[in-house]
Amino acid sequence: MNETLKSLRFTLLAVVAALVVSAFIIVITDIEALGDGNFGQAFSTLGTAYWGLFKGSFGSLRAISNTITGATPLLLAGLAVSSAFKAGLFNIGATGQMLAGAITGLWVGFAFQLPPIIHVPLALLAAAVGGALFGAIPGALKARTGAHEVITTIMLNGIASFTVLWLLKTELFKREGRDDAISKFVEDSAKLPKLFWFMGKRIDLLAHTGFIVALLATFVFWWLLRKTTLGFEMQATGFNQEAARYAGMKTKSLMVVSMAIAGAFAGLAGGSEVLGLYGYASGSVAGDIGFDAIAVALLGRSTPIGTLVSALLFGALQAGGRQMQVDTDVPIDLIIVLRALIVFFIAAPLLVKAIFRVKGDAKGFGQTFRGWGG
Amino acid sequence: MKFELRGITKRFPGVVANDNVNLEVSTGEVLALIGENGAGKSTLMNVLYGIYRPDEGELRIDGTPQHFSSPADAIAAGIGMVHQHFMLVPVMTVAENVVLGVEPTGRLGSLDIDEARRMVKEVSDKYSLELNPDAVIEDLPVGVRQRVEIVKVLMRDAKIVVFDEPTAVLTPSEILEFFEIVRSLVAAGRGVIFITHKLKEALTIADRINVLRRGKVVGEANPKNTTESEIAEMMVGRAVQLVVDKKPATPGAAMLQVKNLSVVEPDGRTVVDDVSFEVRVGEIVGIAGVQGNGQTELVEALSGMRRAASGSISVADRDVSHDSPRERHAAGMAHIPEDRQRQGLVTEMSITENLVLTRYHDAEFSQGIRMKWDVAAARAKELVAAYDIRTNDPSQPASTLSGGNQQKVIVARELSRDIRLAVAAQPTRGIDVGSIEYVHSQIVKERDAGVAVLVVSTELDEIMSLSDRVLVMYRGRIVADLDPKKVSHMDIGLYMAGSRPAAVAS
Numbered sequence: 111m112n113e114t115l116k117s118l119r120f121t122l123l124a125v126v127a128a129l130v131v132s133a134f135i136i137v138i139t140d141i142e143a144l145g146d147g148n149f150g151q152a153f154s155t156l157g158t159a160y161w162g163l164f165k166g167s168f169g170s171l172r173a174i175s176n177t178i179t180g181a182t183p184l185l186l187a188g189l190a191v192s193s194a195f196k197a198g199l200f201n202i203g204a205t206g207q208m209l210a211g212a213i214t215g216l217w218v219g220f221a222f223q224l225p226p227i228i229h230v231p232l233a234l235l236a237a238a239v240g241g242a243l244f245g246a247i248p249g250a251l252k253a254r255t256g257a258h259e260v261i262t263t264i265m266l267n268g269i270a271s272f273t274v275l276w277l278l279k280t281e282l283f284k285r286e287g288r289d290d291a292i293s294k295f296v297e298d299s300a301k302l303p304k305l306f307w308f309m310g311k312r313i314d315l316l317a318h319t320g321f322i323v324a325l326l327a328t329f330v331f332w333w334l335l336r337k338t339t340l341g342f343e344m345q346a347t348g349f350n351q352e353a354a355r356y357a358g359m360k361t362k363s364l365m366v367v368s369m370a371i372a373g374a375f376a377g378l379a380g381g382s383e384v385l386g387l388y389g390y391a392s393g394s395v396a397g398d399i400g401f402d403a404i405a406v407a408l409l410g411r412s413t414p415i416g417t418l419v420s421a422l423l424f425g426a427l428q429a430g431g432r433q434m435q436v437d438t439d440v441p442i443d444l445i446i447v448l449r450a451l452i453v454f455f456i457a458a459p460l461l462v463k464a465i466f467r468v469k470g471d472a473k474g475f476g477q478t479f480r481g482w483g484g
Numbered sequence: 485m486k487f488e489l490r491g492i493t494k495r496f497p498g499v500v501a502n503d504n505v506n507l508e509v510s511t512g513e514v515l516a517l518i519g520e521n522g523a524g525k526s527t528l529m530n531v532l533y534g535i536y537r538p539d540e541g542e543l544r545i546d547g548t549p550q551h552f553s554s555p556a557d558a559i560a561a562g563i564g565m566v567h568q569h570f571m572l573v574p575v576m577t578v579a580e581n582v583v584l585g586v587e588p589t590g591r592l593g594s595l596d597i598d599e600a601r602r603m604v605k606e607v608s609d610k611y612s613l614e615l616n617p618d619a620v621i622e623d624l625p626v627g628v629r630q631r632v633e634i635v636k637v638l639m640r641d642a643k644i645v646v647f648d649e650p651t652a653v654l655t656p657s658e659i660l661e662f663f664e665i666v667r668s669l670v671a672a673g674r675g676v677i678f679i680t681h682k683l684k685e686a687l688t689i690a691d692r693i694n695v696l697r698r699g700k701v702v703g704e705a706n707p708k709n710t711t712e713s714e715i716a717e718m719m720v721g722r723a724v725q726l727v728v729d730k731k732p733a734t735p736g737a738a739m740l741q742v743k744n745l746s747v748v749e750p751d752g753r754t755v756v757d758d759v760s761f762e763v764r765v766g767e768i769v770g771i772a773g774v775q776g777n778g779q780t781e782l783v784e785a786l787s788g789m790r791r792a793a794s795g796s797i798s799v800a801d802r803d804v805s806h807d808s809p810r811e812r813h814a815a816g817m818a819h820i821p822e823d824r825q826r827q828g829l830v831t832e833m834s835i836t837e838n839l840v841l842t843r844y845h846d847a848e849f850s851q852g853i854r855m856k857w858d859v860a861a862a863r864a865k866e867l868v869a870a871y872d873i874r875t876n877d878p879s880q881p882a883s884t885l886s887g888g889n890q891q892k893v894i895v896a897r898e899l900s901r902d903i904r905l906a907v908a909a910q911p912t913r914g915i916d917v918g919s920i921e922y923v924h925s926q927i928v929k930e931r932d933a934g935v936a937v938l939v940v941s942t943e944l945d946e947i948m949s950l951s952d953r954v955l956v957m958y959r960g961r962i963v964a965d966l967d968p969k970k971v972s973h974m975d976i977g978l979y980m981a982g983s984r985p986a987a988v989a990s
Contacts, residue, residue, distance in 0.1 A: 336857075337854060337855055337857070338853045338854060338855055339844055339845060339850045339853050339854075339855055340853055341855075342837065342844055342855060345830075345833065346830050346833065346837075346841065349830045349831075349832045349833060350826070350829075350830045350831070350832075352826050352827050353826070353827050353828065353829060353830050353841070354830070355789065355809070356787070356789060356809065356819070356821055356827040356828065356842075357809075357841045357842045358808065358809040358810025358813055358842060358845075359810075
């Protein structure tokens with residue numbers, strides 16, 4: 111069996127194991143039913159909950175739209191983590207890079223009056239550039255001083271979020287008549303078109319063409335890795351920096367370039383949220399996406415296709431979780447538990463091996479993230 | 485006690501690592517198990533030590549079948565193993581390490597360190613191992629650490645002691661001491677299995693030699709009436725040239741000129757000290773020396789991996805002292821690095837990718853930023869065939885290759901392009917006989933094609949047989965410039981140790 115299939119099998123098994131454990135949690139926390147000794151009731155809650163999870167993620171066009179809406183920023187931010195990781199860098203700074211891209215995209219979105227055919231790409235470009243510049247900082251710090259990117263990207267997340275809060279209150283960004291940190295709306299010409307525009311004016315279909323941007327970005331990531339000298343250099347450096355240096359690669363500038371590329375992906379994530387979903391920016395525009403992206407990249411083993419699939423899975427869980435909460439009393443927080451369990455089982459390959467009695471080694475499965483990049 | 489392996493077969497997906505292997509060893513004798521890297525020696529040892537279970541066959545002690553499901557079972561049955569990589573806690577003392585896991589305890593379970601010291605002393609004296617129980621491991625040389633491992637095994641009362649490539653980490657004099665220890669073990673009625681790929685050592689110490697090739701025992705030899713080349717032939721499966729076959733050199737103009745080169749460590753130590761030499765077109769210059777006398781740093785300075793503190797390096801009369809590694813590649817310098825896993829290869833990447841690692845930016849393999857992977861794959865196919873790299877599929881990761889084949893990947897990559905100077909550091913370290921022969925012949929071929937070659941090696945045999953001229957490095961300086969045909973191993977050994985043979989002293 112080839113490595114890809116093998117790792118895919120383990121990933122699937124981890125998801126299954128997480129669903130089983132979550133099922134236990136749903137049953138044992140159904141206090142009312144259990145208190146009455148009504149196990150049938152508890153199991154029917156479980157059934158309703160998982161049915162809701164499915165219905166809310168893939169059960170209708172609206173559900174699919176919600177899944178896509180959730181997956182879009184996760185995919186772009188996931189690429190930011192995956193691409194840096196391919197170059198041996200552990201990018202915890204997707205949040206900060208998203209915020210940088212959100213702000214630059216937002217500014218181009220409201221500061222200019224242009225036809226959409228120019229305005230949309232220009233605003234997206236601005237978001238990518240904003241993220242790239244912000245992402246390059248920890249790369250440059252590591253290349254020049256050896257400062258570890260894990261520390262610097264975490265610090266820069268803090269810097270970014272407070273800078274954004276401050277910016278949103280300046281005259282330039284502030285929305286007329288509001289005192290809190292919330293921005294002006296972008297021009298309609300800068301808004302990303304809805305993905306299901308052909309369905310007429312259904313305002314419940316939130317999915318936007320940021321998803322197409324994310325798919326293109328995934329393709330670009332694949333192309334970079336497989337078809338370019340830069341991707342070859344990034345990967346060689348990521349696997350073995352000494353050998354890359356021996357081969358004449360400029361490993362220090364590669365650190366900066368790799369982080370800039372990662373930042374550009376995250377910047378697009380921020381930009382697509384502002385230009386596609388909200389139409390404005392607030393301090394919480396990045397939310398927890400930058401951190402969830404680490405789990406997305408981990409689950410996707412940092413490959414383009416893996417990141418895509420795991421972003422869709424996480425998007426689906428998010429969308430389905432809301433439906434589950436509506437249909438049953440199971441809170442959406444269970445989704446956080448479920449995601450944590452998936453990551454847990456991915457990180458504990460031997461456990462999954464033991465549970466499912468998989469023969470052979472867990473090769474191609476464990477150690478998705480080797481150490482701390484270093 | 486007689487320990488037997490009967491019909492041991494162990495399969496892994498896609499390979500039969502051990503194929504119906506029979507061998508036996510009794511107390512009071514030394515059995516050498518010899519084979520190339522990848523012949524199945526390590527798998528066999530893991531089977532007899534209880535780490536792997538054989539798919540077929542059984543282990544017997546004095547005729548009774550044994551079922552080892554863990555090393556603990558093997559230890560209990562009287563099998564001890566001294567691993568190639570020591571398992572010692574560096575910050576603890578010899579006594580503490582030896583009793584780790586089987587600590588003698590006093591009242592309330594407190595560690596009775598005096599008892600531990602006494603036990604170490606007793607075993608050490610019995611086999612004249614000369615160990616100080618209170619010495620801290622990290623202060624001890626490698627040869628002494630190995631003796632600590634031996635004591636660990638003896639304390640657990642092993643009747644059969646297995647040594648896995650024990651001499652790989654030892655200096656020549658430590659190897660002689662090690663042989664003495666093996667002899668005293670045998671004299672005390674223990675049996676020894678000695679795993680190695682070094683022919684000379686097997687012939688020196690073993691009572692019997694078993695040769696393993698592709699998972700099978702292909703022959704048994706008696707060291708008293710066998711020669712090195714006979715065993716080498718059994719190992720490789722064909723006649724092997726153990727001596728480098730080359731014509732006299734016809735050196736031309738100077739290609740590499742090194743003048744007053746010094747390299748200083750960040751802590752201020754001078755590791756290469758005012759070194760000057762030249763390598764001419766069509767000659768092989770060997771640099772001999774005990775590991776750690778500045779050879780590594782010299783090569784790093786030559787290849788551009790490290791800045792020299794002073795002095796100059798020129799290739800074909802062009803000063804390359806301040807050039808980057810890539811500029812030096814472009815100037816016609818090939819570099820076979822001393823550590824193939826750390827520098828020479830990205831083992832996680834495919835063989836094809838590794839074959840273009842230093843050349844991917846050439847117009848042949850890329851255009852702008854677009855890689856021409858189809859061209860690279862075609863080229864890899866050619867190189868795999870031309871340089872005899874044993875693989876079915878160059879798109880497999882380089883880590884799937886044996887050490888010798890990994891080295892051939894580097895040799896193919898570095899020597900197949902248009903070069904004028906080749907710097908080869910430890911070109912045959914840790915690779916099998918067949919591959920050594922091949923790498924040497926390629927180096928000689930380059931010399932005959934008019935390339936200047938610098939070989940750095942700590943293997944004196946290699947330097948002596950390959951070089952047209954030998955430089956000896958000691959404490960960062962070049963202390964001798966010798967003709968290998970006119971100087972003995974012994975004299976070079978003296979230079980390497982920092983003294984000067986009486987006959988040539990001036």
